[in-house]
Amino acid sequence: MRIANKDAELARLESMRAFERKLEAEGFSFIAGIDEVGRGPLAGPVYACAVILPKDCAIMGVKDSKKLSEKNREELSAIIKEKAVAWNIGTADEKEIDSINILKATMRAMKDAVNGLSVKADSLLVDALSLPEIPLRQLAIIGGDGLSISIAAASIVAKVARDALMREYDLTYPEYGFAAHKGYGTKQHIDAIGKHGLCPIHRVSFAAKFAEAQDTH
Numbered sequence: 001m002r003i004a005n006k007d008a009e010l011a012r013l014e015s016m017r018a019f020e021r022k023l024e025a026e027g028f029s030f031i032a033g034i035d036e037v038g039r040g041p042l043a044g045p046v047y048a049c050a051v052i053l054p055k056d057c058a059i060m061g062v063k064d065s066k067k068l069s070e071k072n073r074e075e076l077s078a079i080i081k082e083k084a085v086a087w088n089i090g091t092a093d094e095k096e097i098d099s100i101n102i103l104k105a106t107m108r109a110m111k112d113a114v115n116g117l118s119v120k121a122d123s124l125l126v127d128a129l130s131l132p133e134i135p136l137r138q139l140a141i142i143g144g145d146g147l148s149i150s151i152a153a154a155s156i157v158a159k160v161a162r163d164a165l166m167r168e169y170d171l172t173y174p175e176y177g178f179a180a181h182k183g184y185g186t187k188q189h190i191d192a193i194g195k196h197g198l199c200p201i202h203r204v205s206f207a208a209k210f211a212e213a214q215d216t217h
């Protein structure tokens with residue numbers, strides 16, 4: 001991606017290393033940033049990604065995945081995976097979400113993402129949540145995908161991976177428009193549920209009310 005002012009971008013990236021610097025000052029070396037994508041949709045899995053970046057890694061353009069275009073996310077995801085010390089994705093599907101609730105499913109996916117890293121993390125930076133089942137030093141950072149370069153990198157990799165899966169689901173269930181909305185509750189999606197009912201990848205605990213609302217008309 002094109003960066004207009006490289007000096008300003010490097011300064012921005014440095015500002016996003018404050019939490020990494022804090023853990024480095026405590027003696028930690030393998031700091032994993034963790035973020036999730038897909039807590040809110042009516043369909044599909046939740047994805048969590050853990051990324052350990054090299055110290056002083058500067059990947060131009062890395063920021064909260066929601067503030068990037070799809071093209072830029074895909075470009076950056078490839079660069080992040082190439083440059084990372086380690087990265088891994090954990091998932092929890094719609095059945096698990098319905099069974100144990102979205103928060104527990106998200107935390108389980110995050111735990112799997114960390115535990116599956118090819119290089120063991122010694123500390124964690126987590127977007128908004130704490131992971132009590134992982135006995136590592138960790139910081140839970142509200143809005144972490146906009147404040148930590150490691151969490152931002154994780155958000156990008158997770159978003160690109162989940163979006164790709166939802167495009168695949170669109171081929172199987174084209175009537176719902178998953179390629180466009182990725183399972184989120186847009187009017188298009190809710191109208192499709194009203195017309196066609198639920199499909200196998202819908203989260204019943206999230207989406208059943210929209211099917212039921214149609215049945216009452």
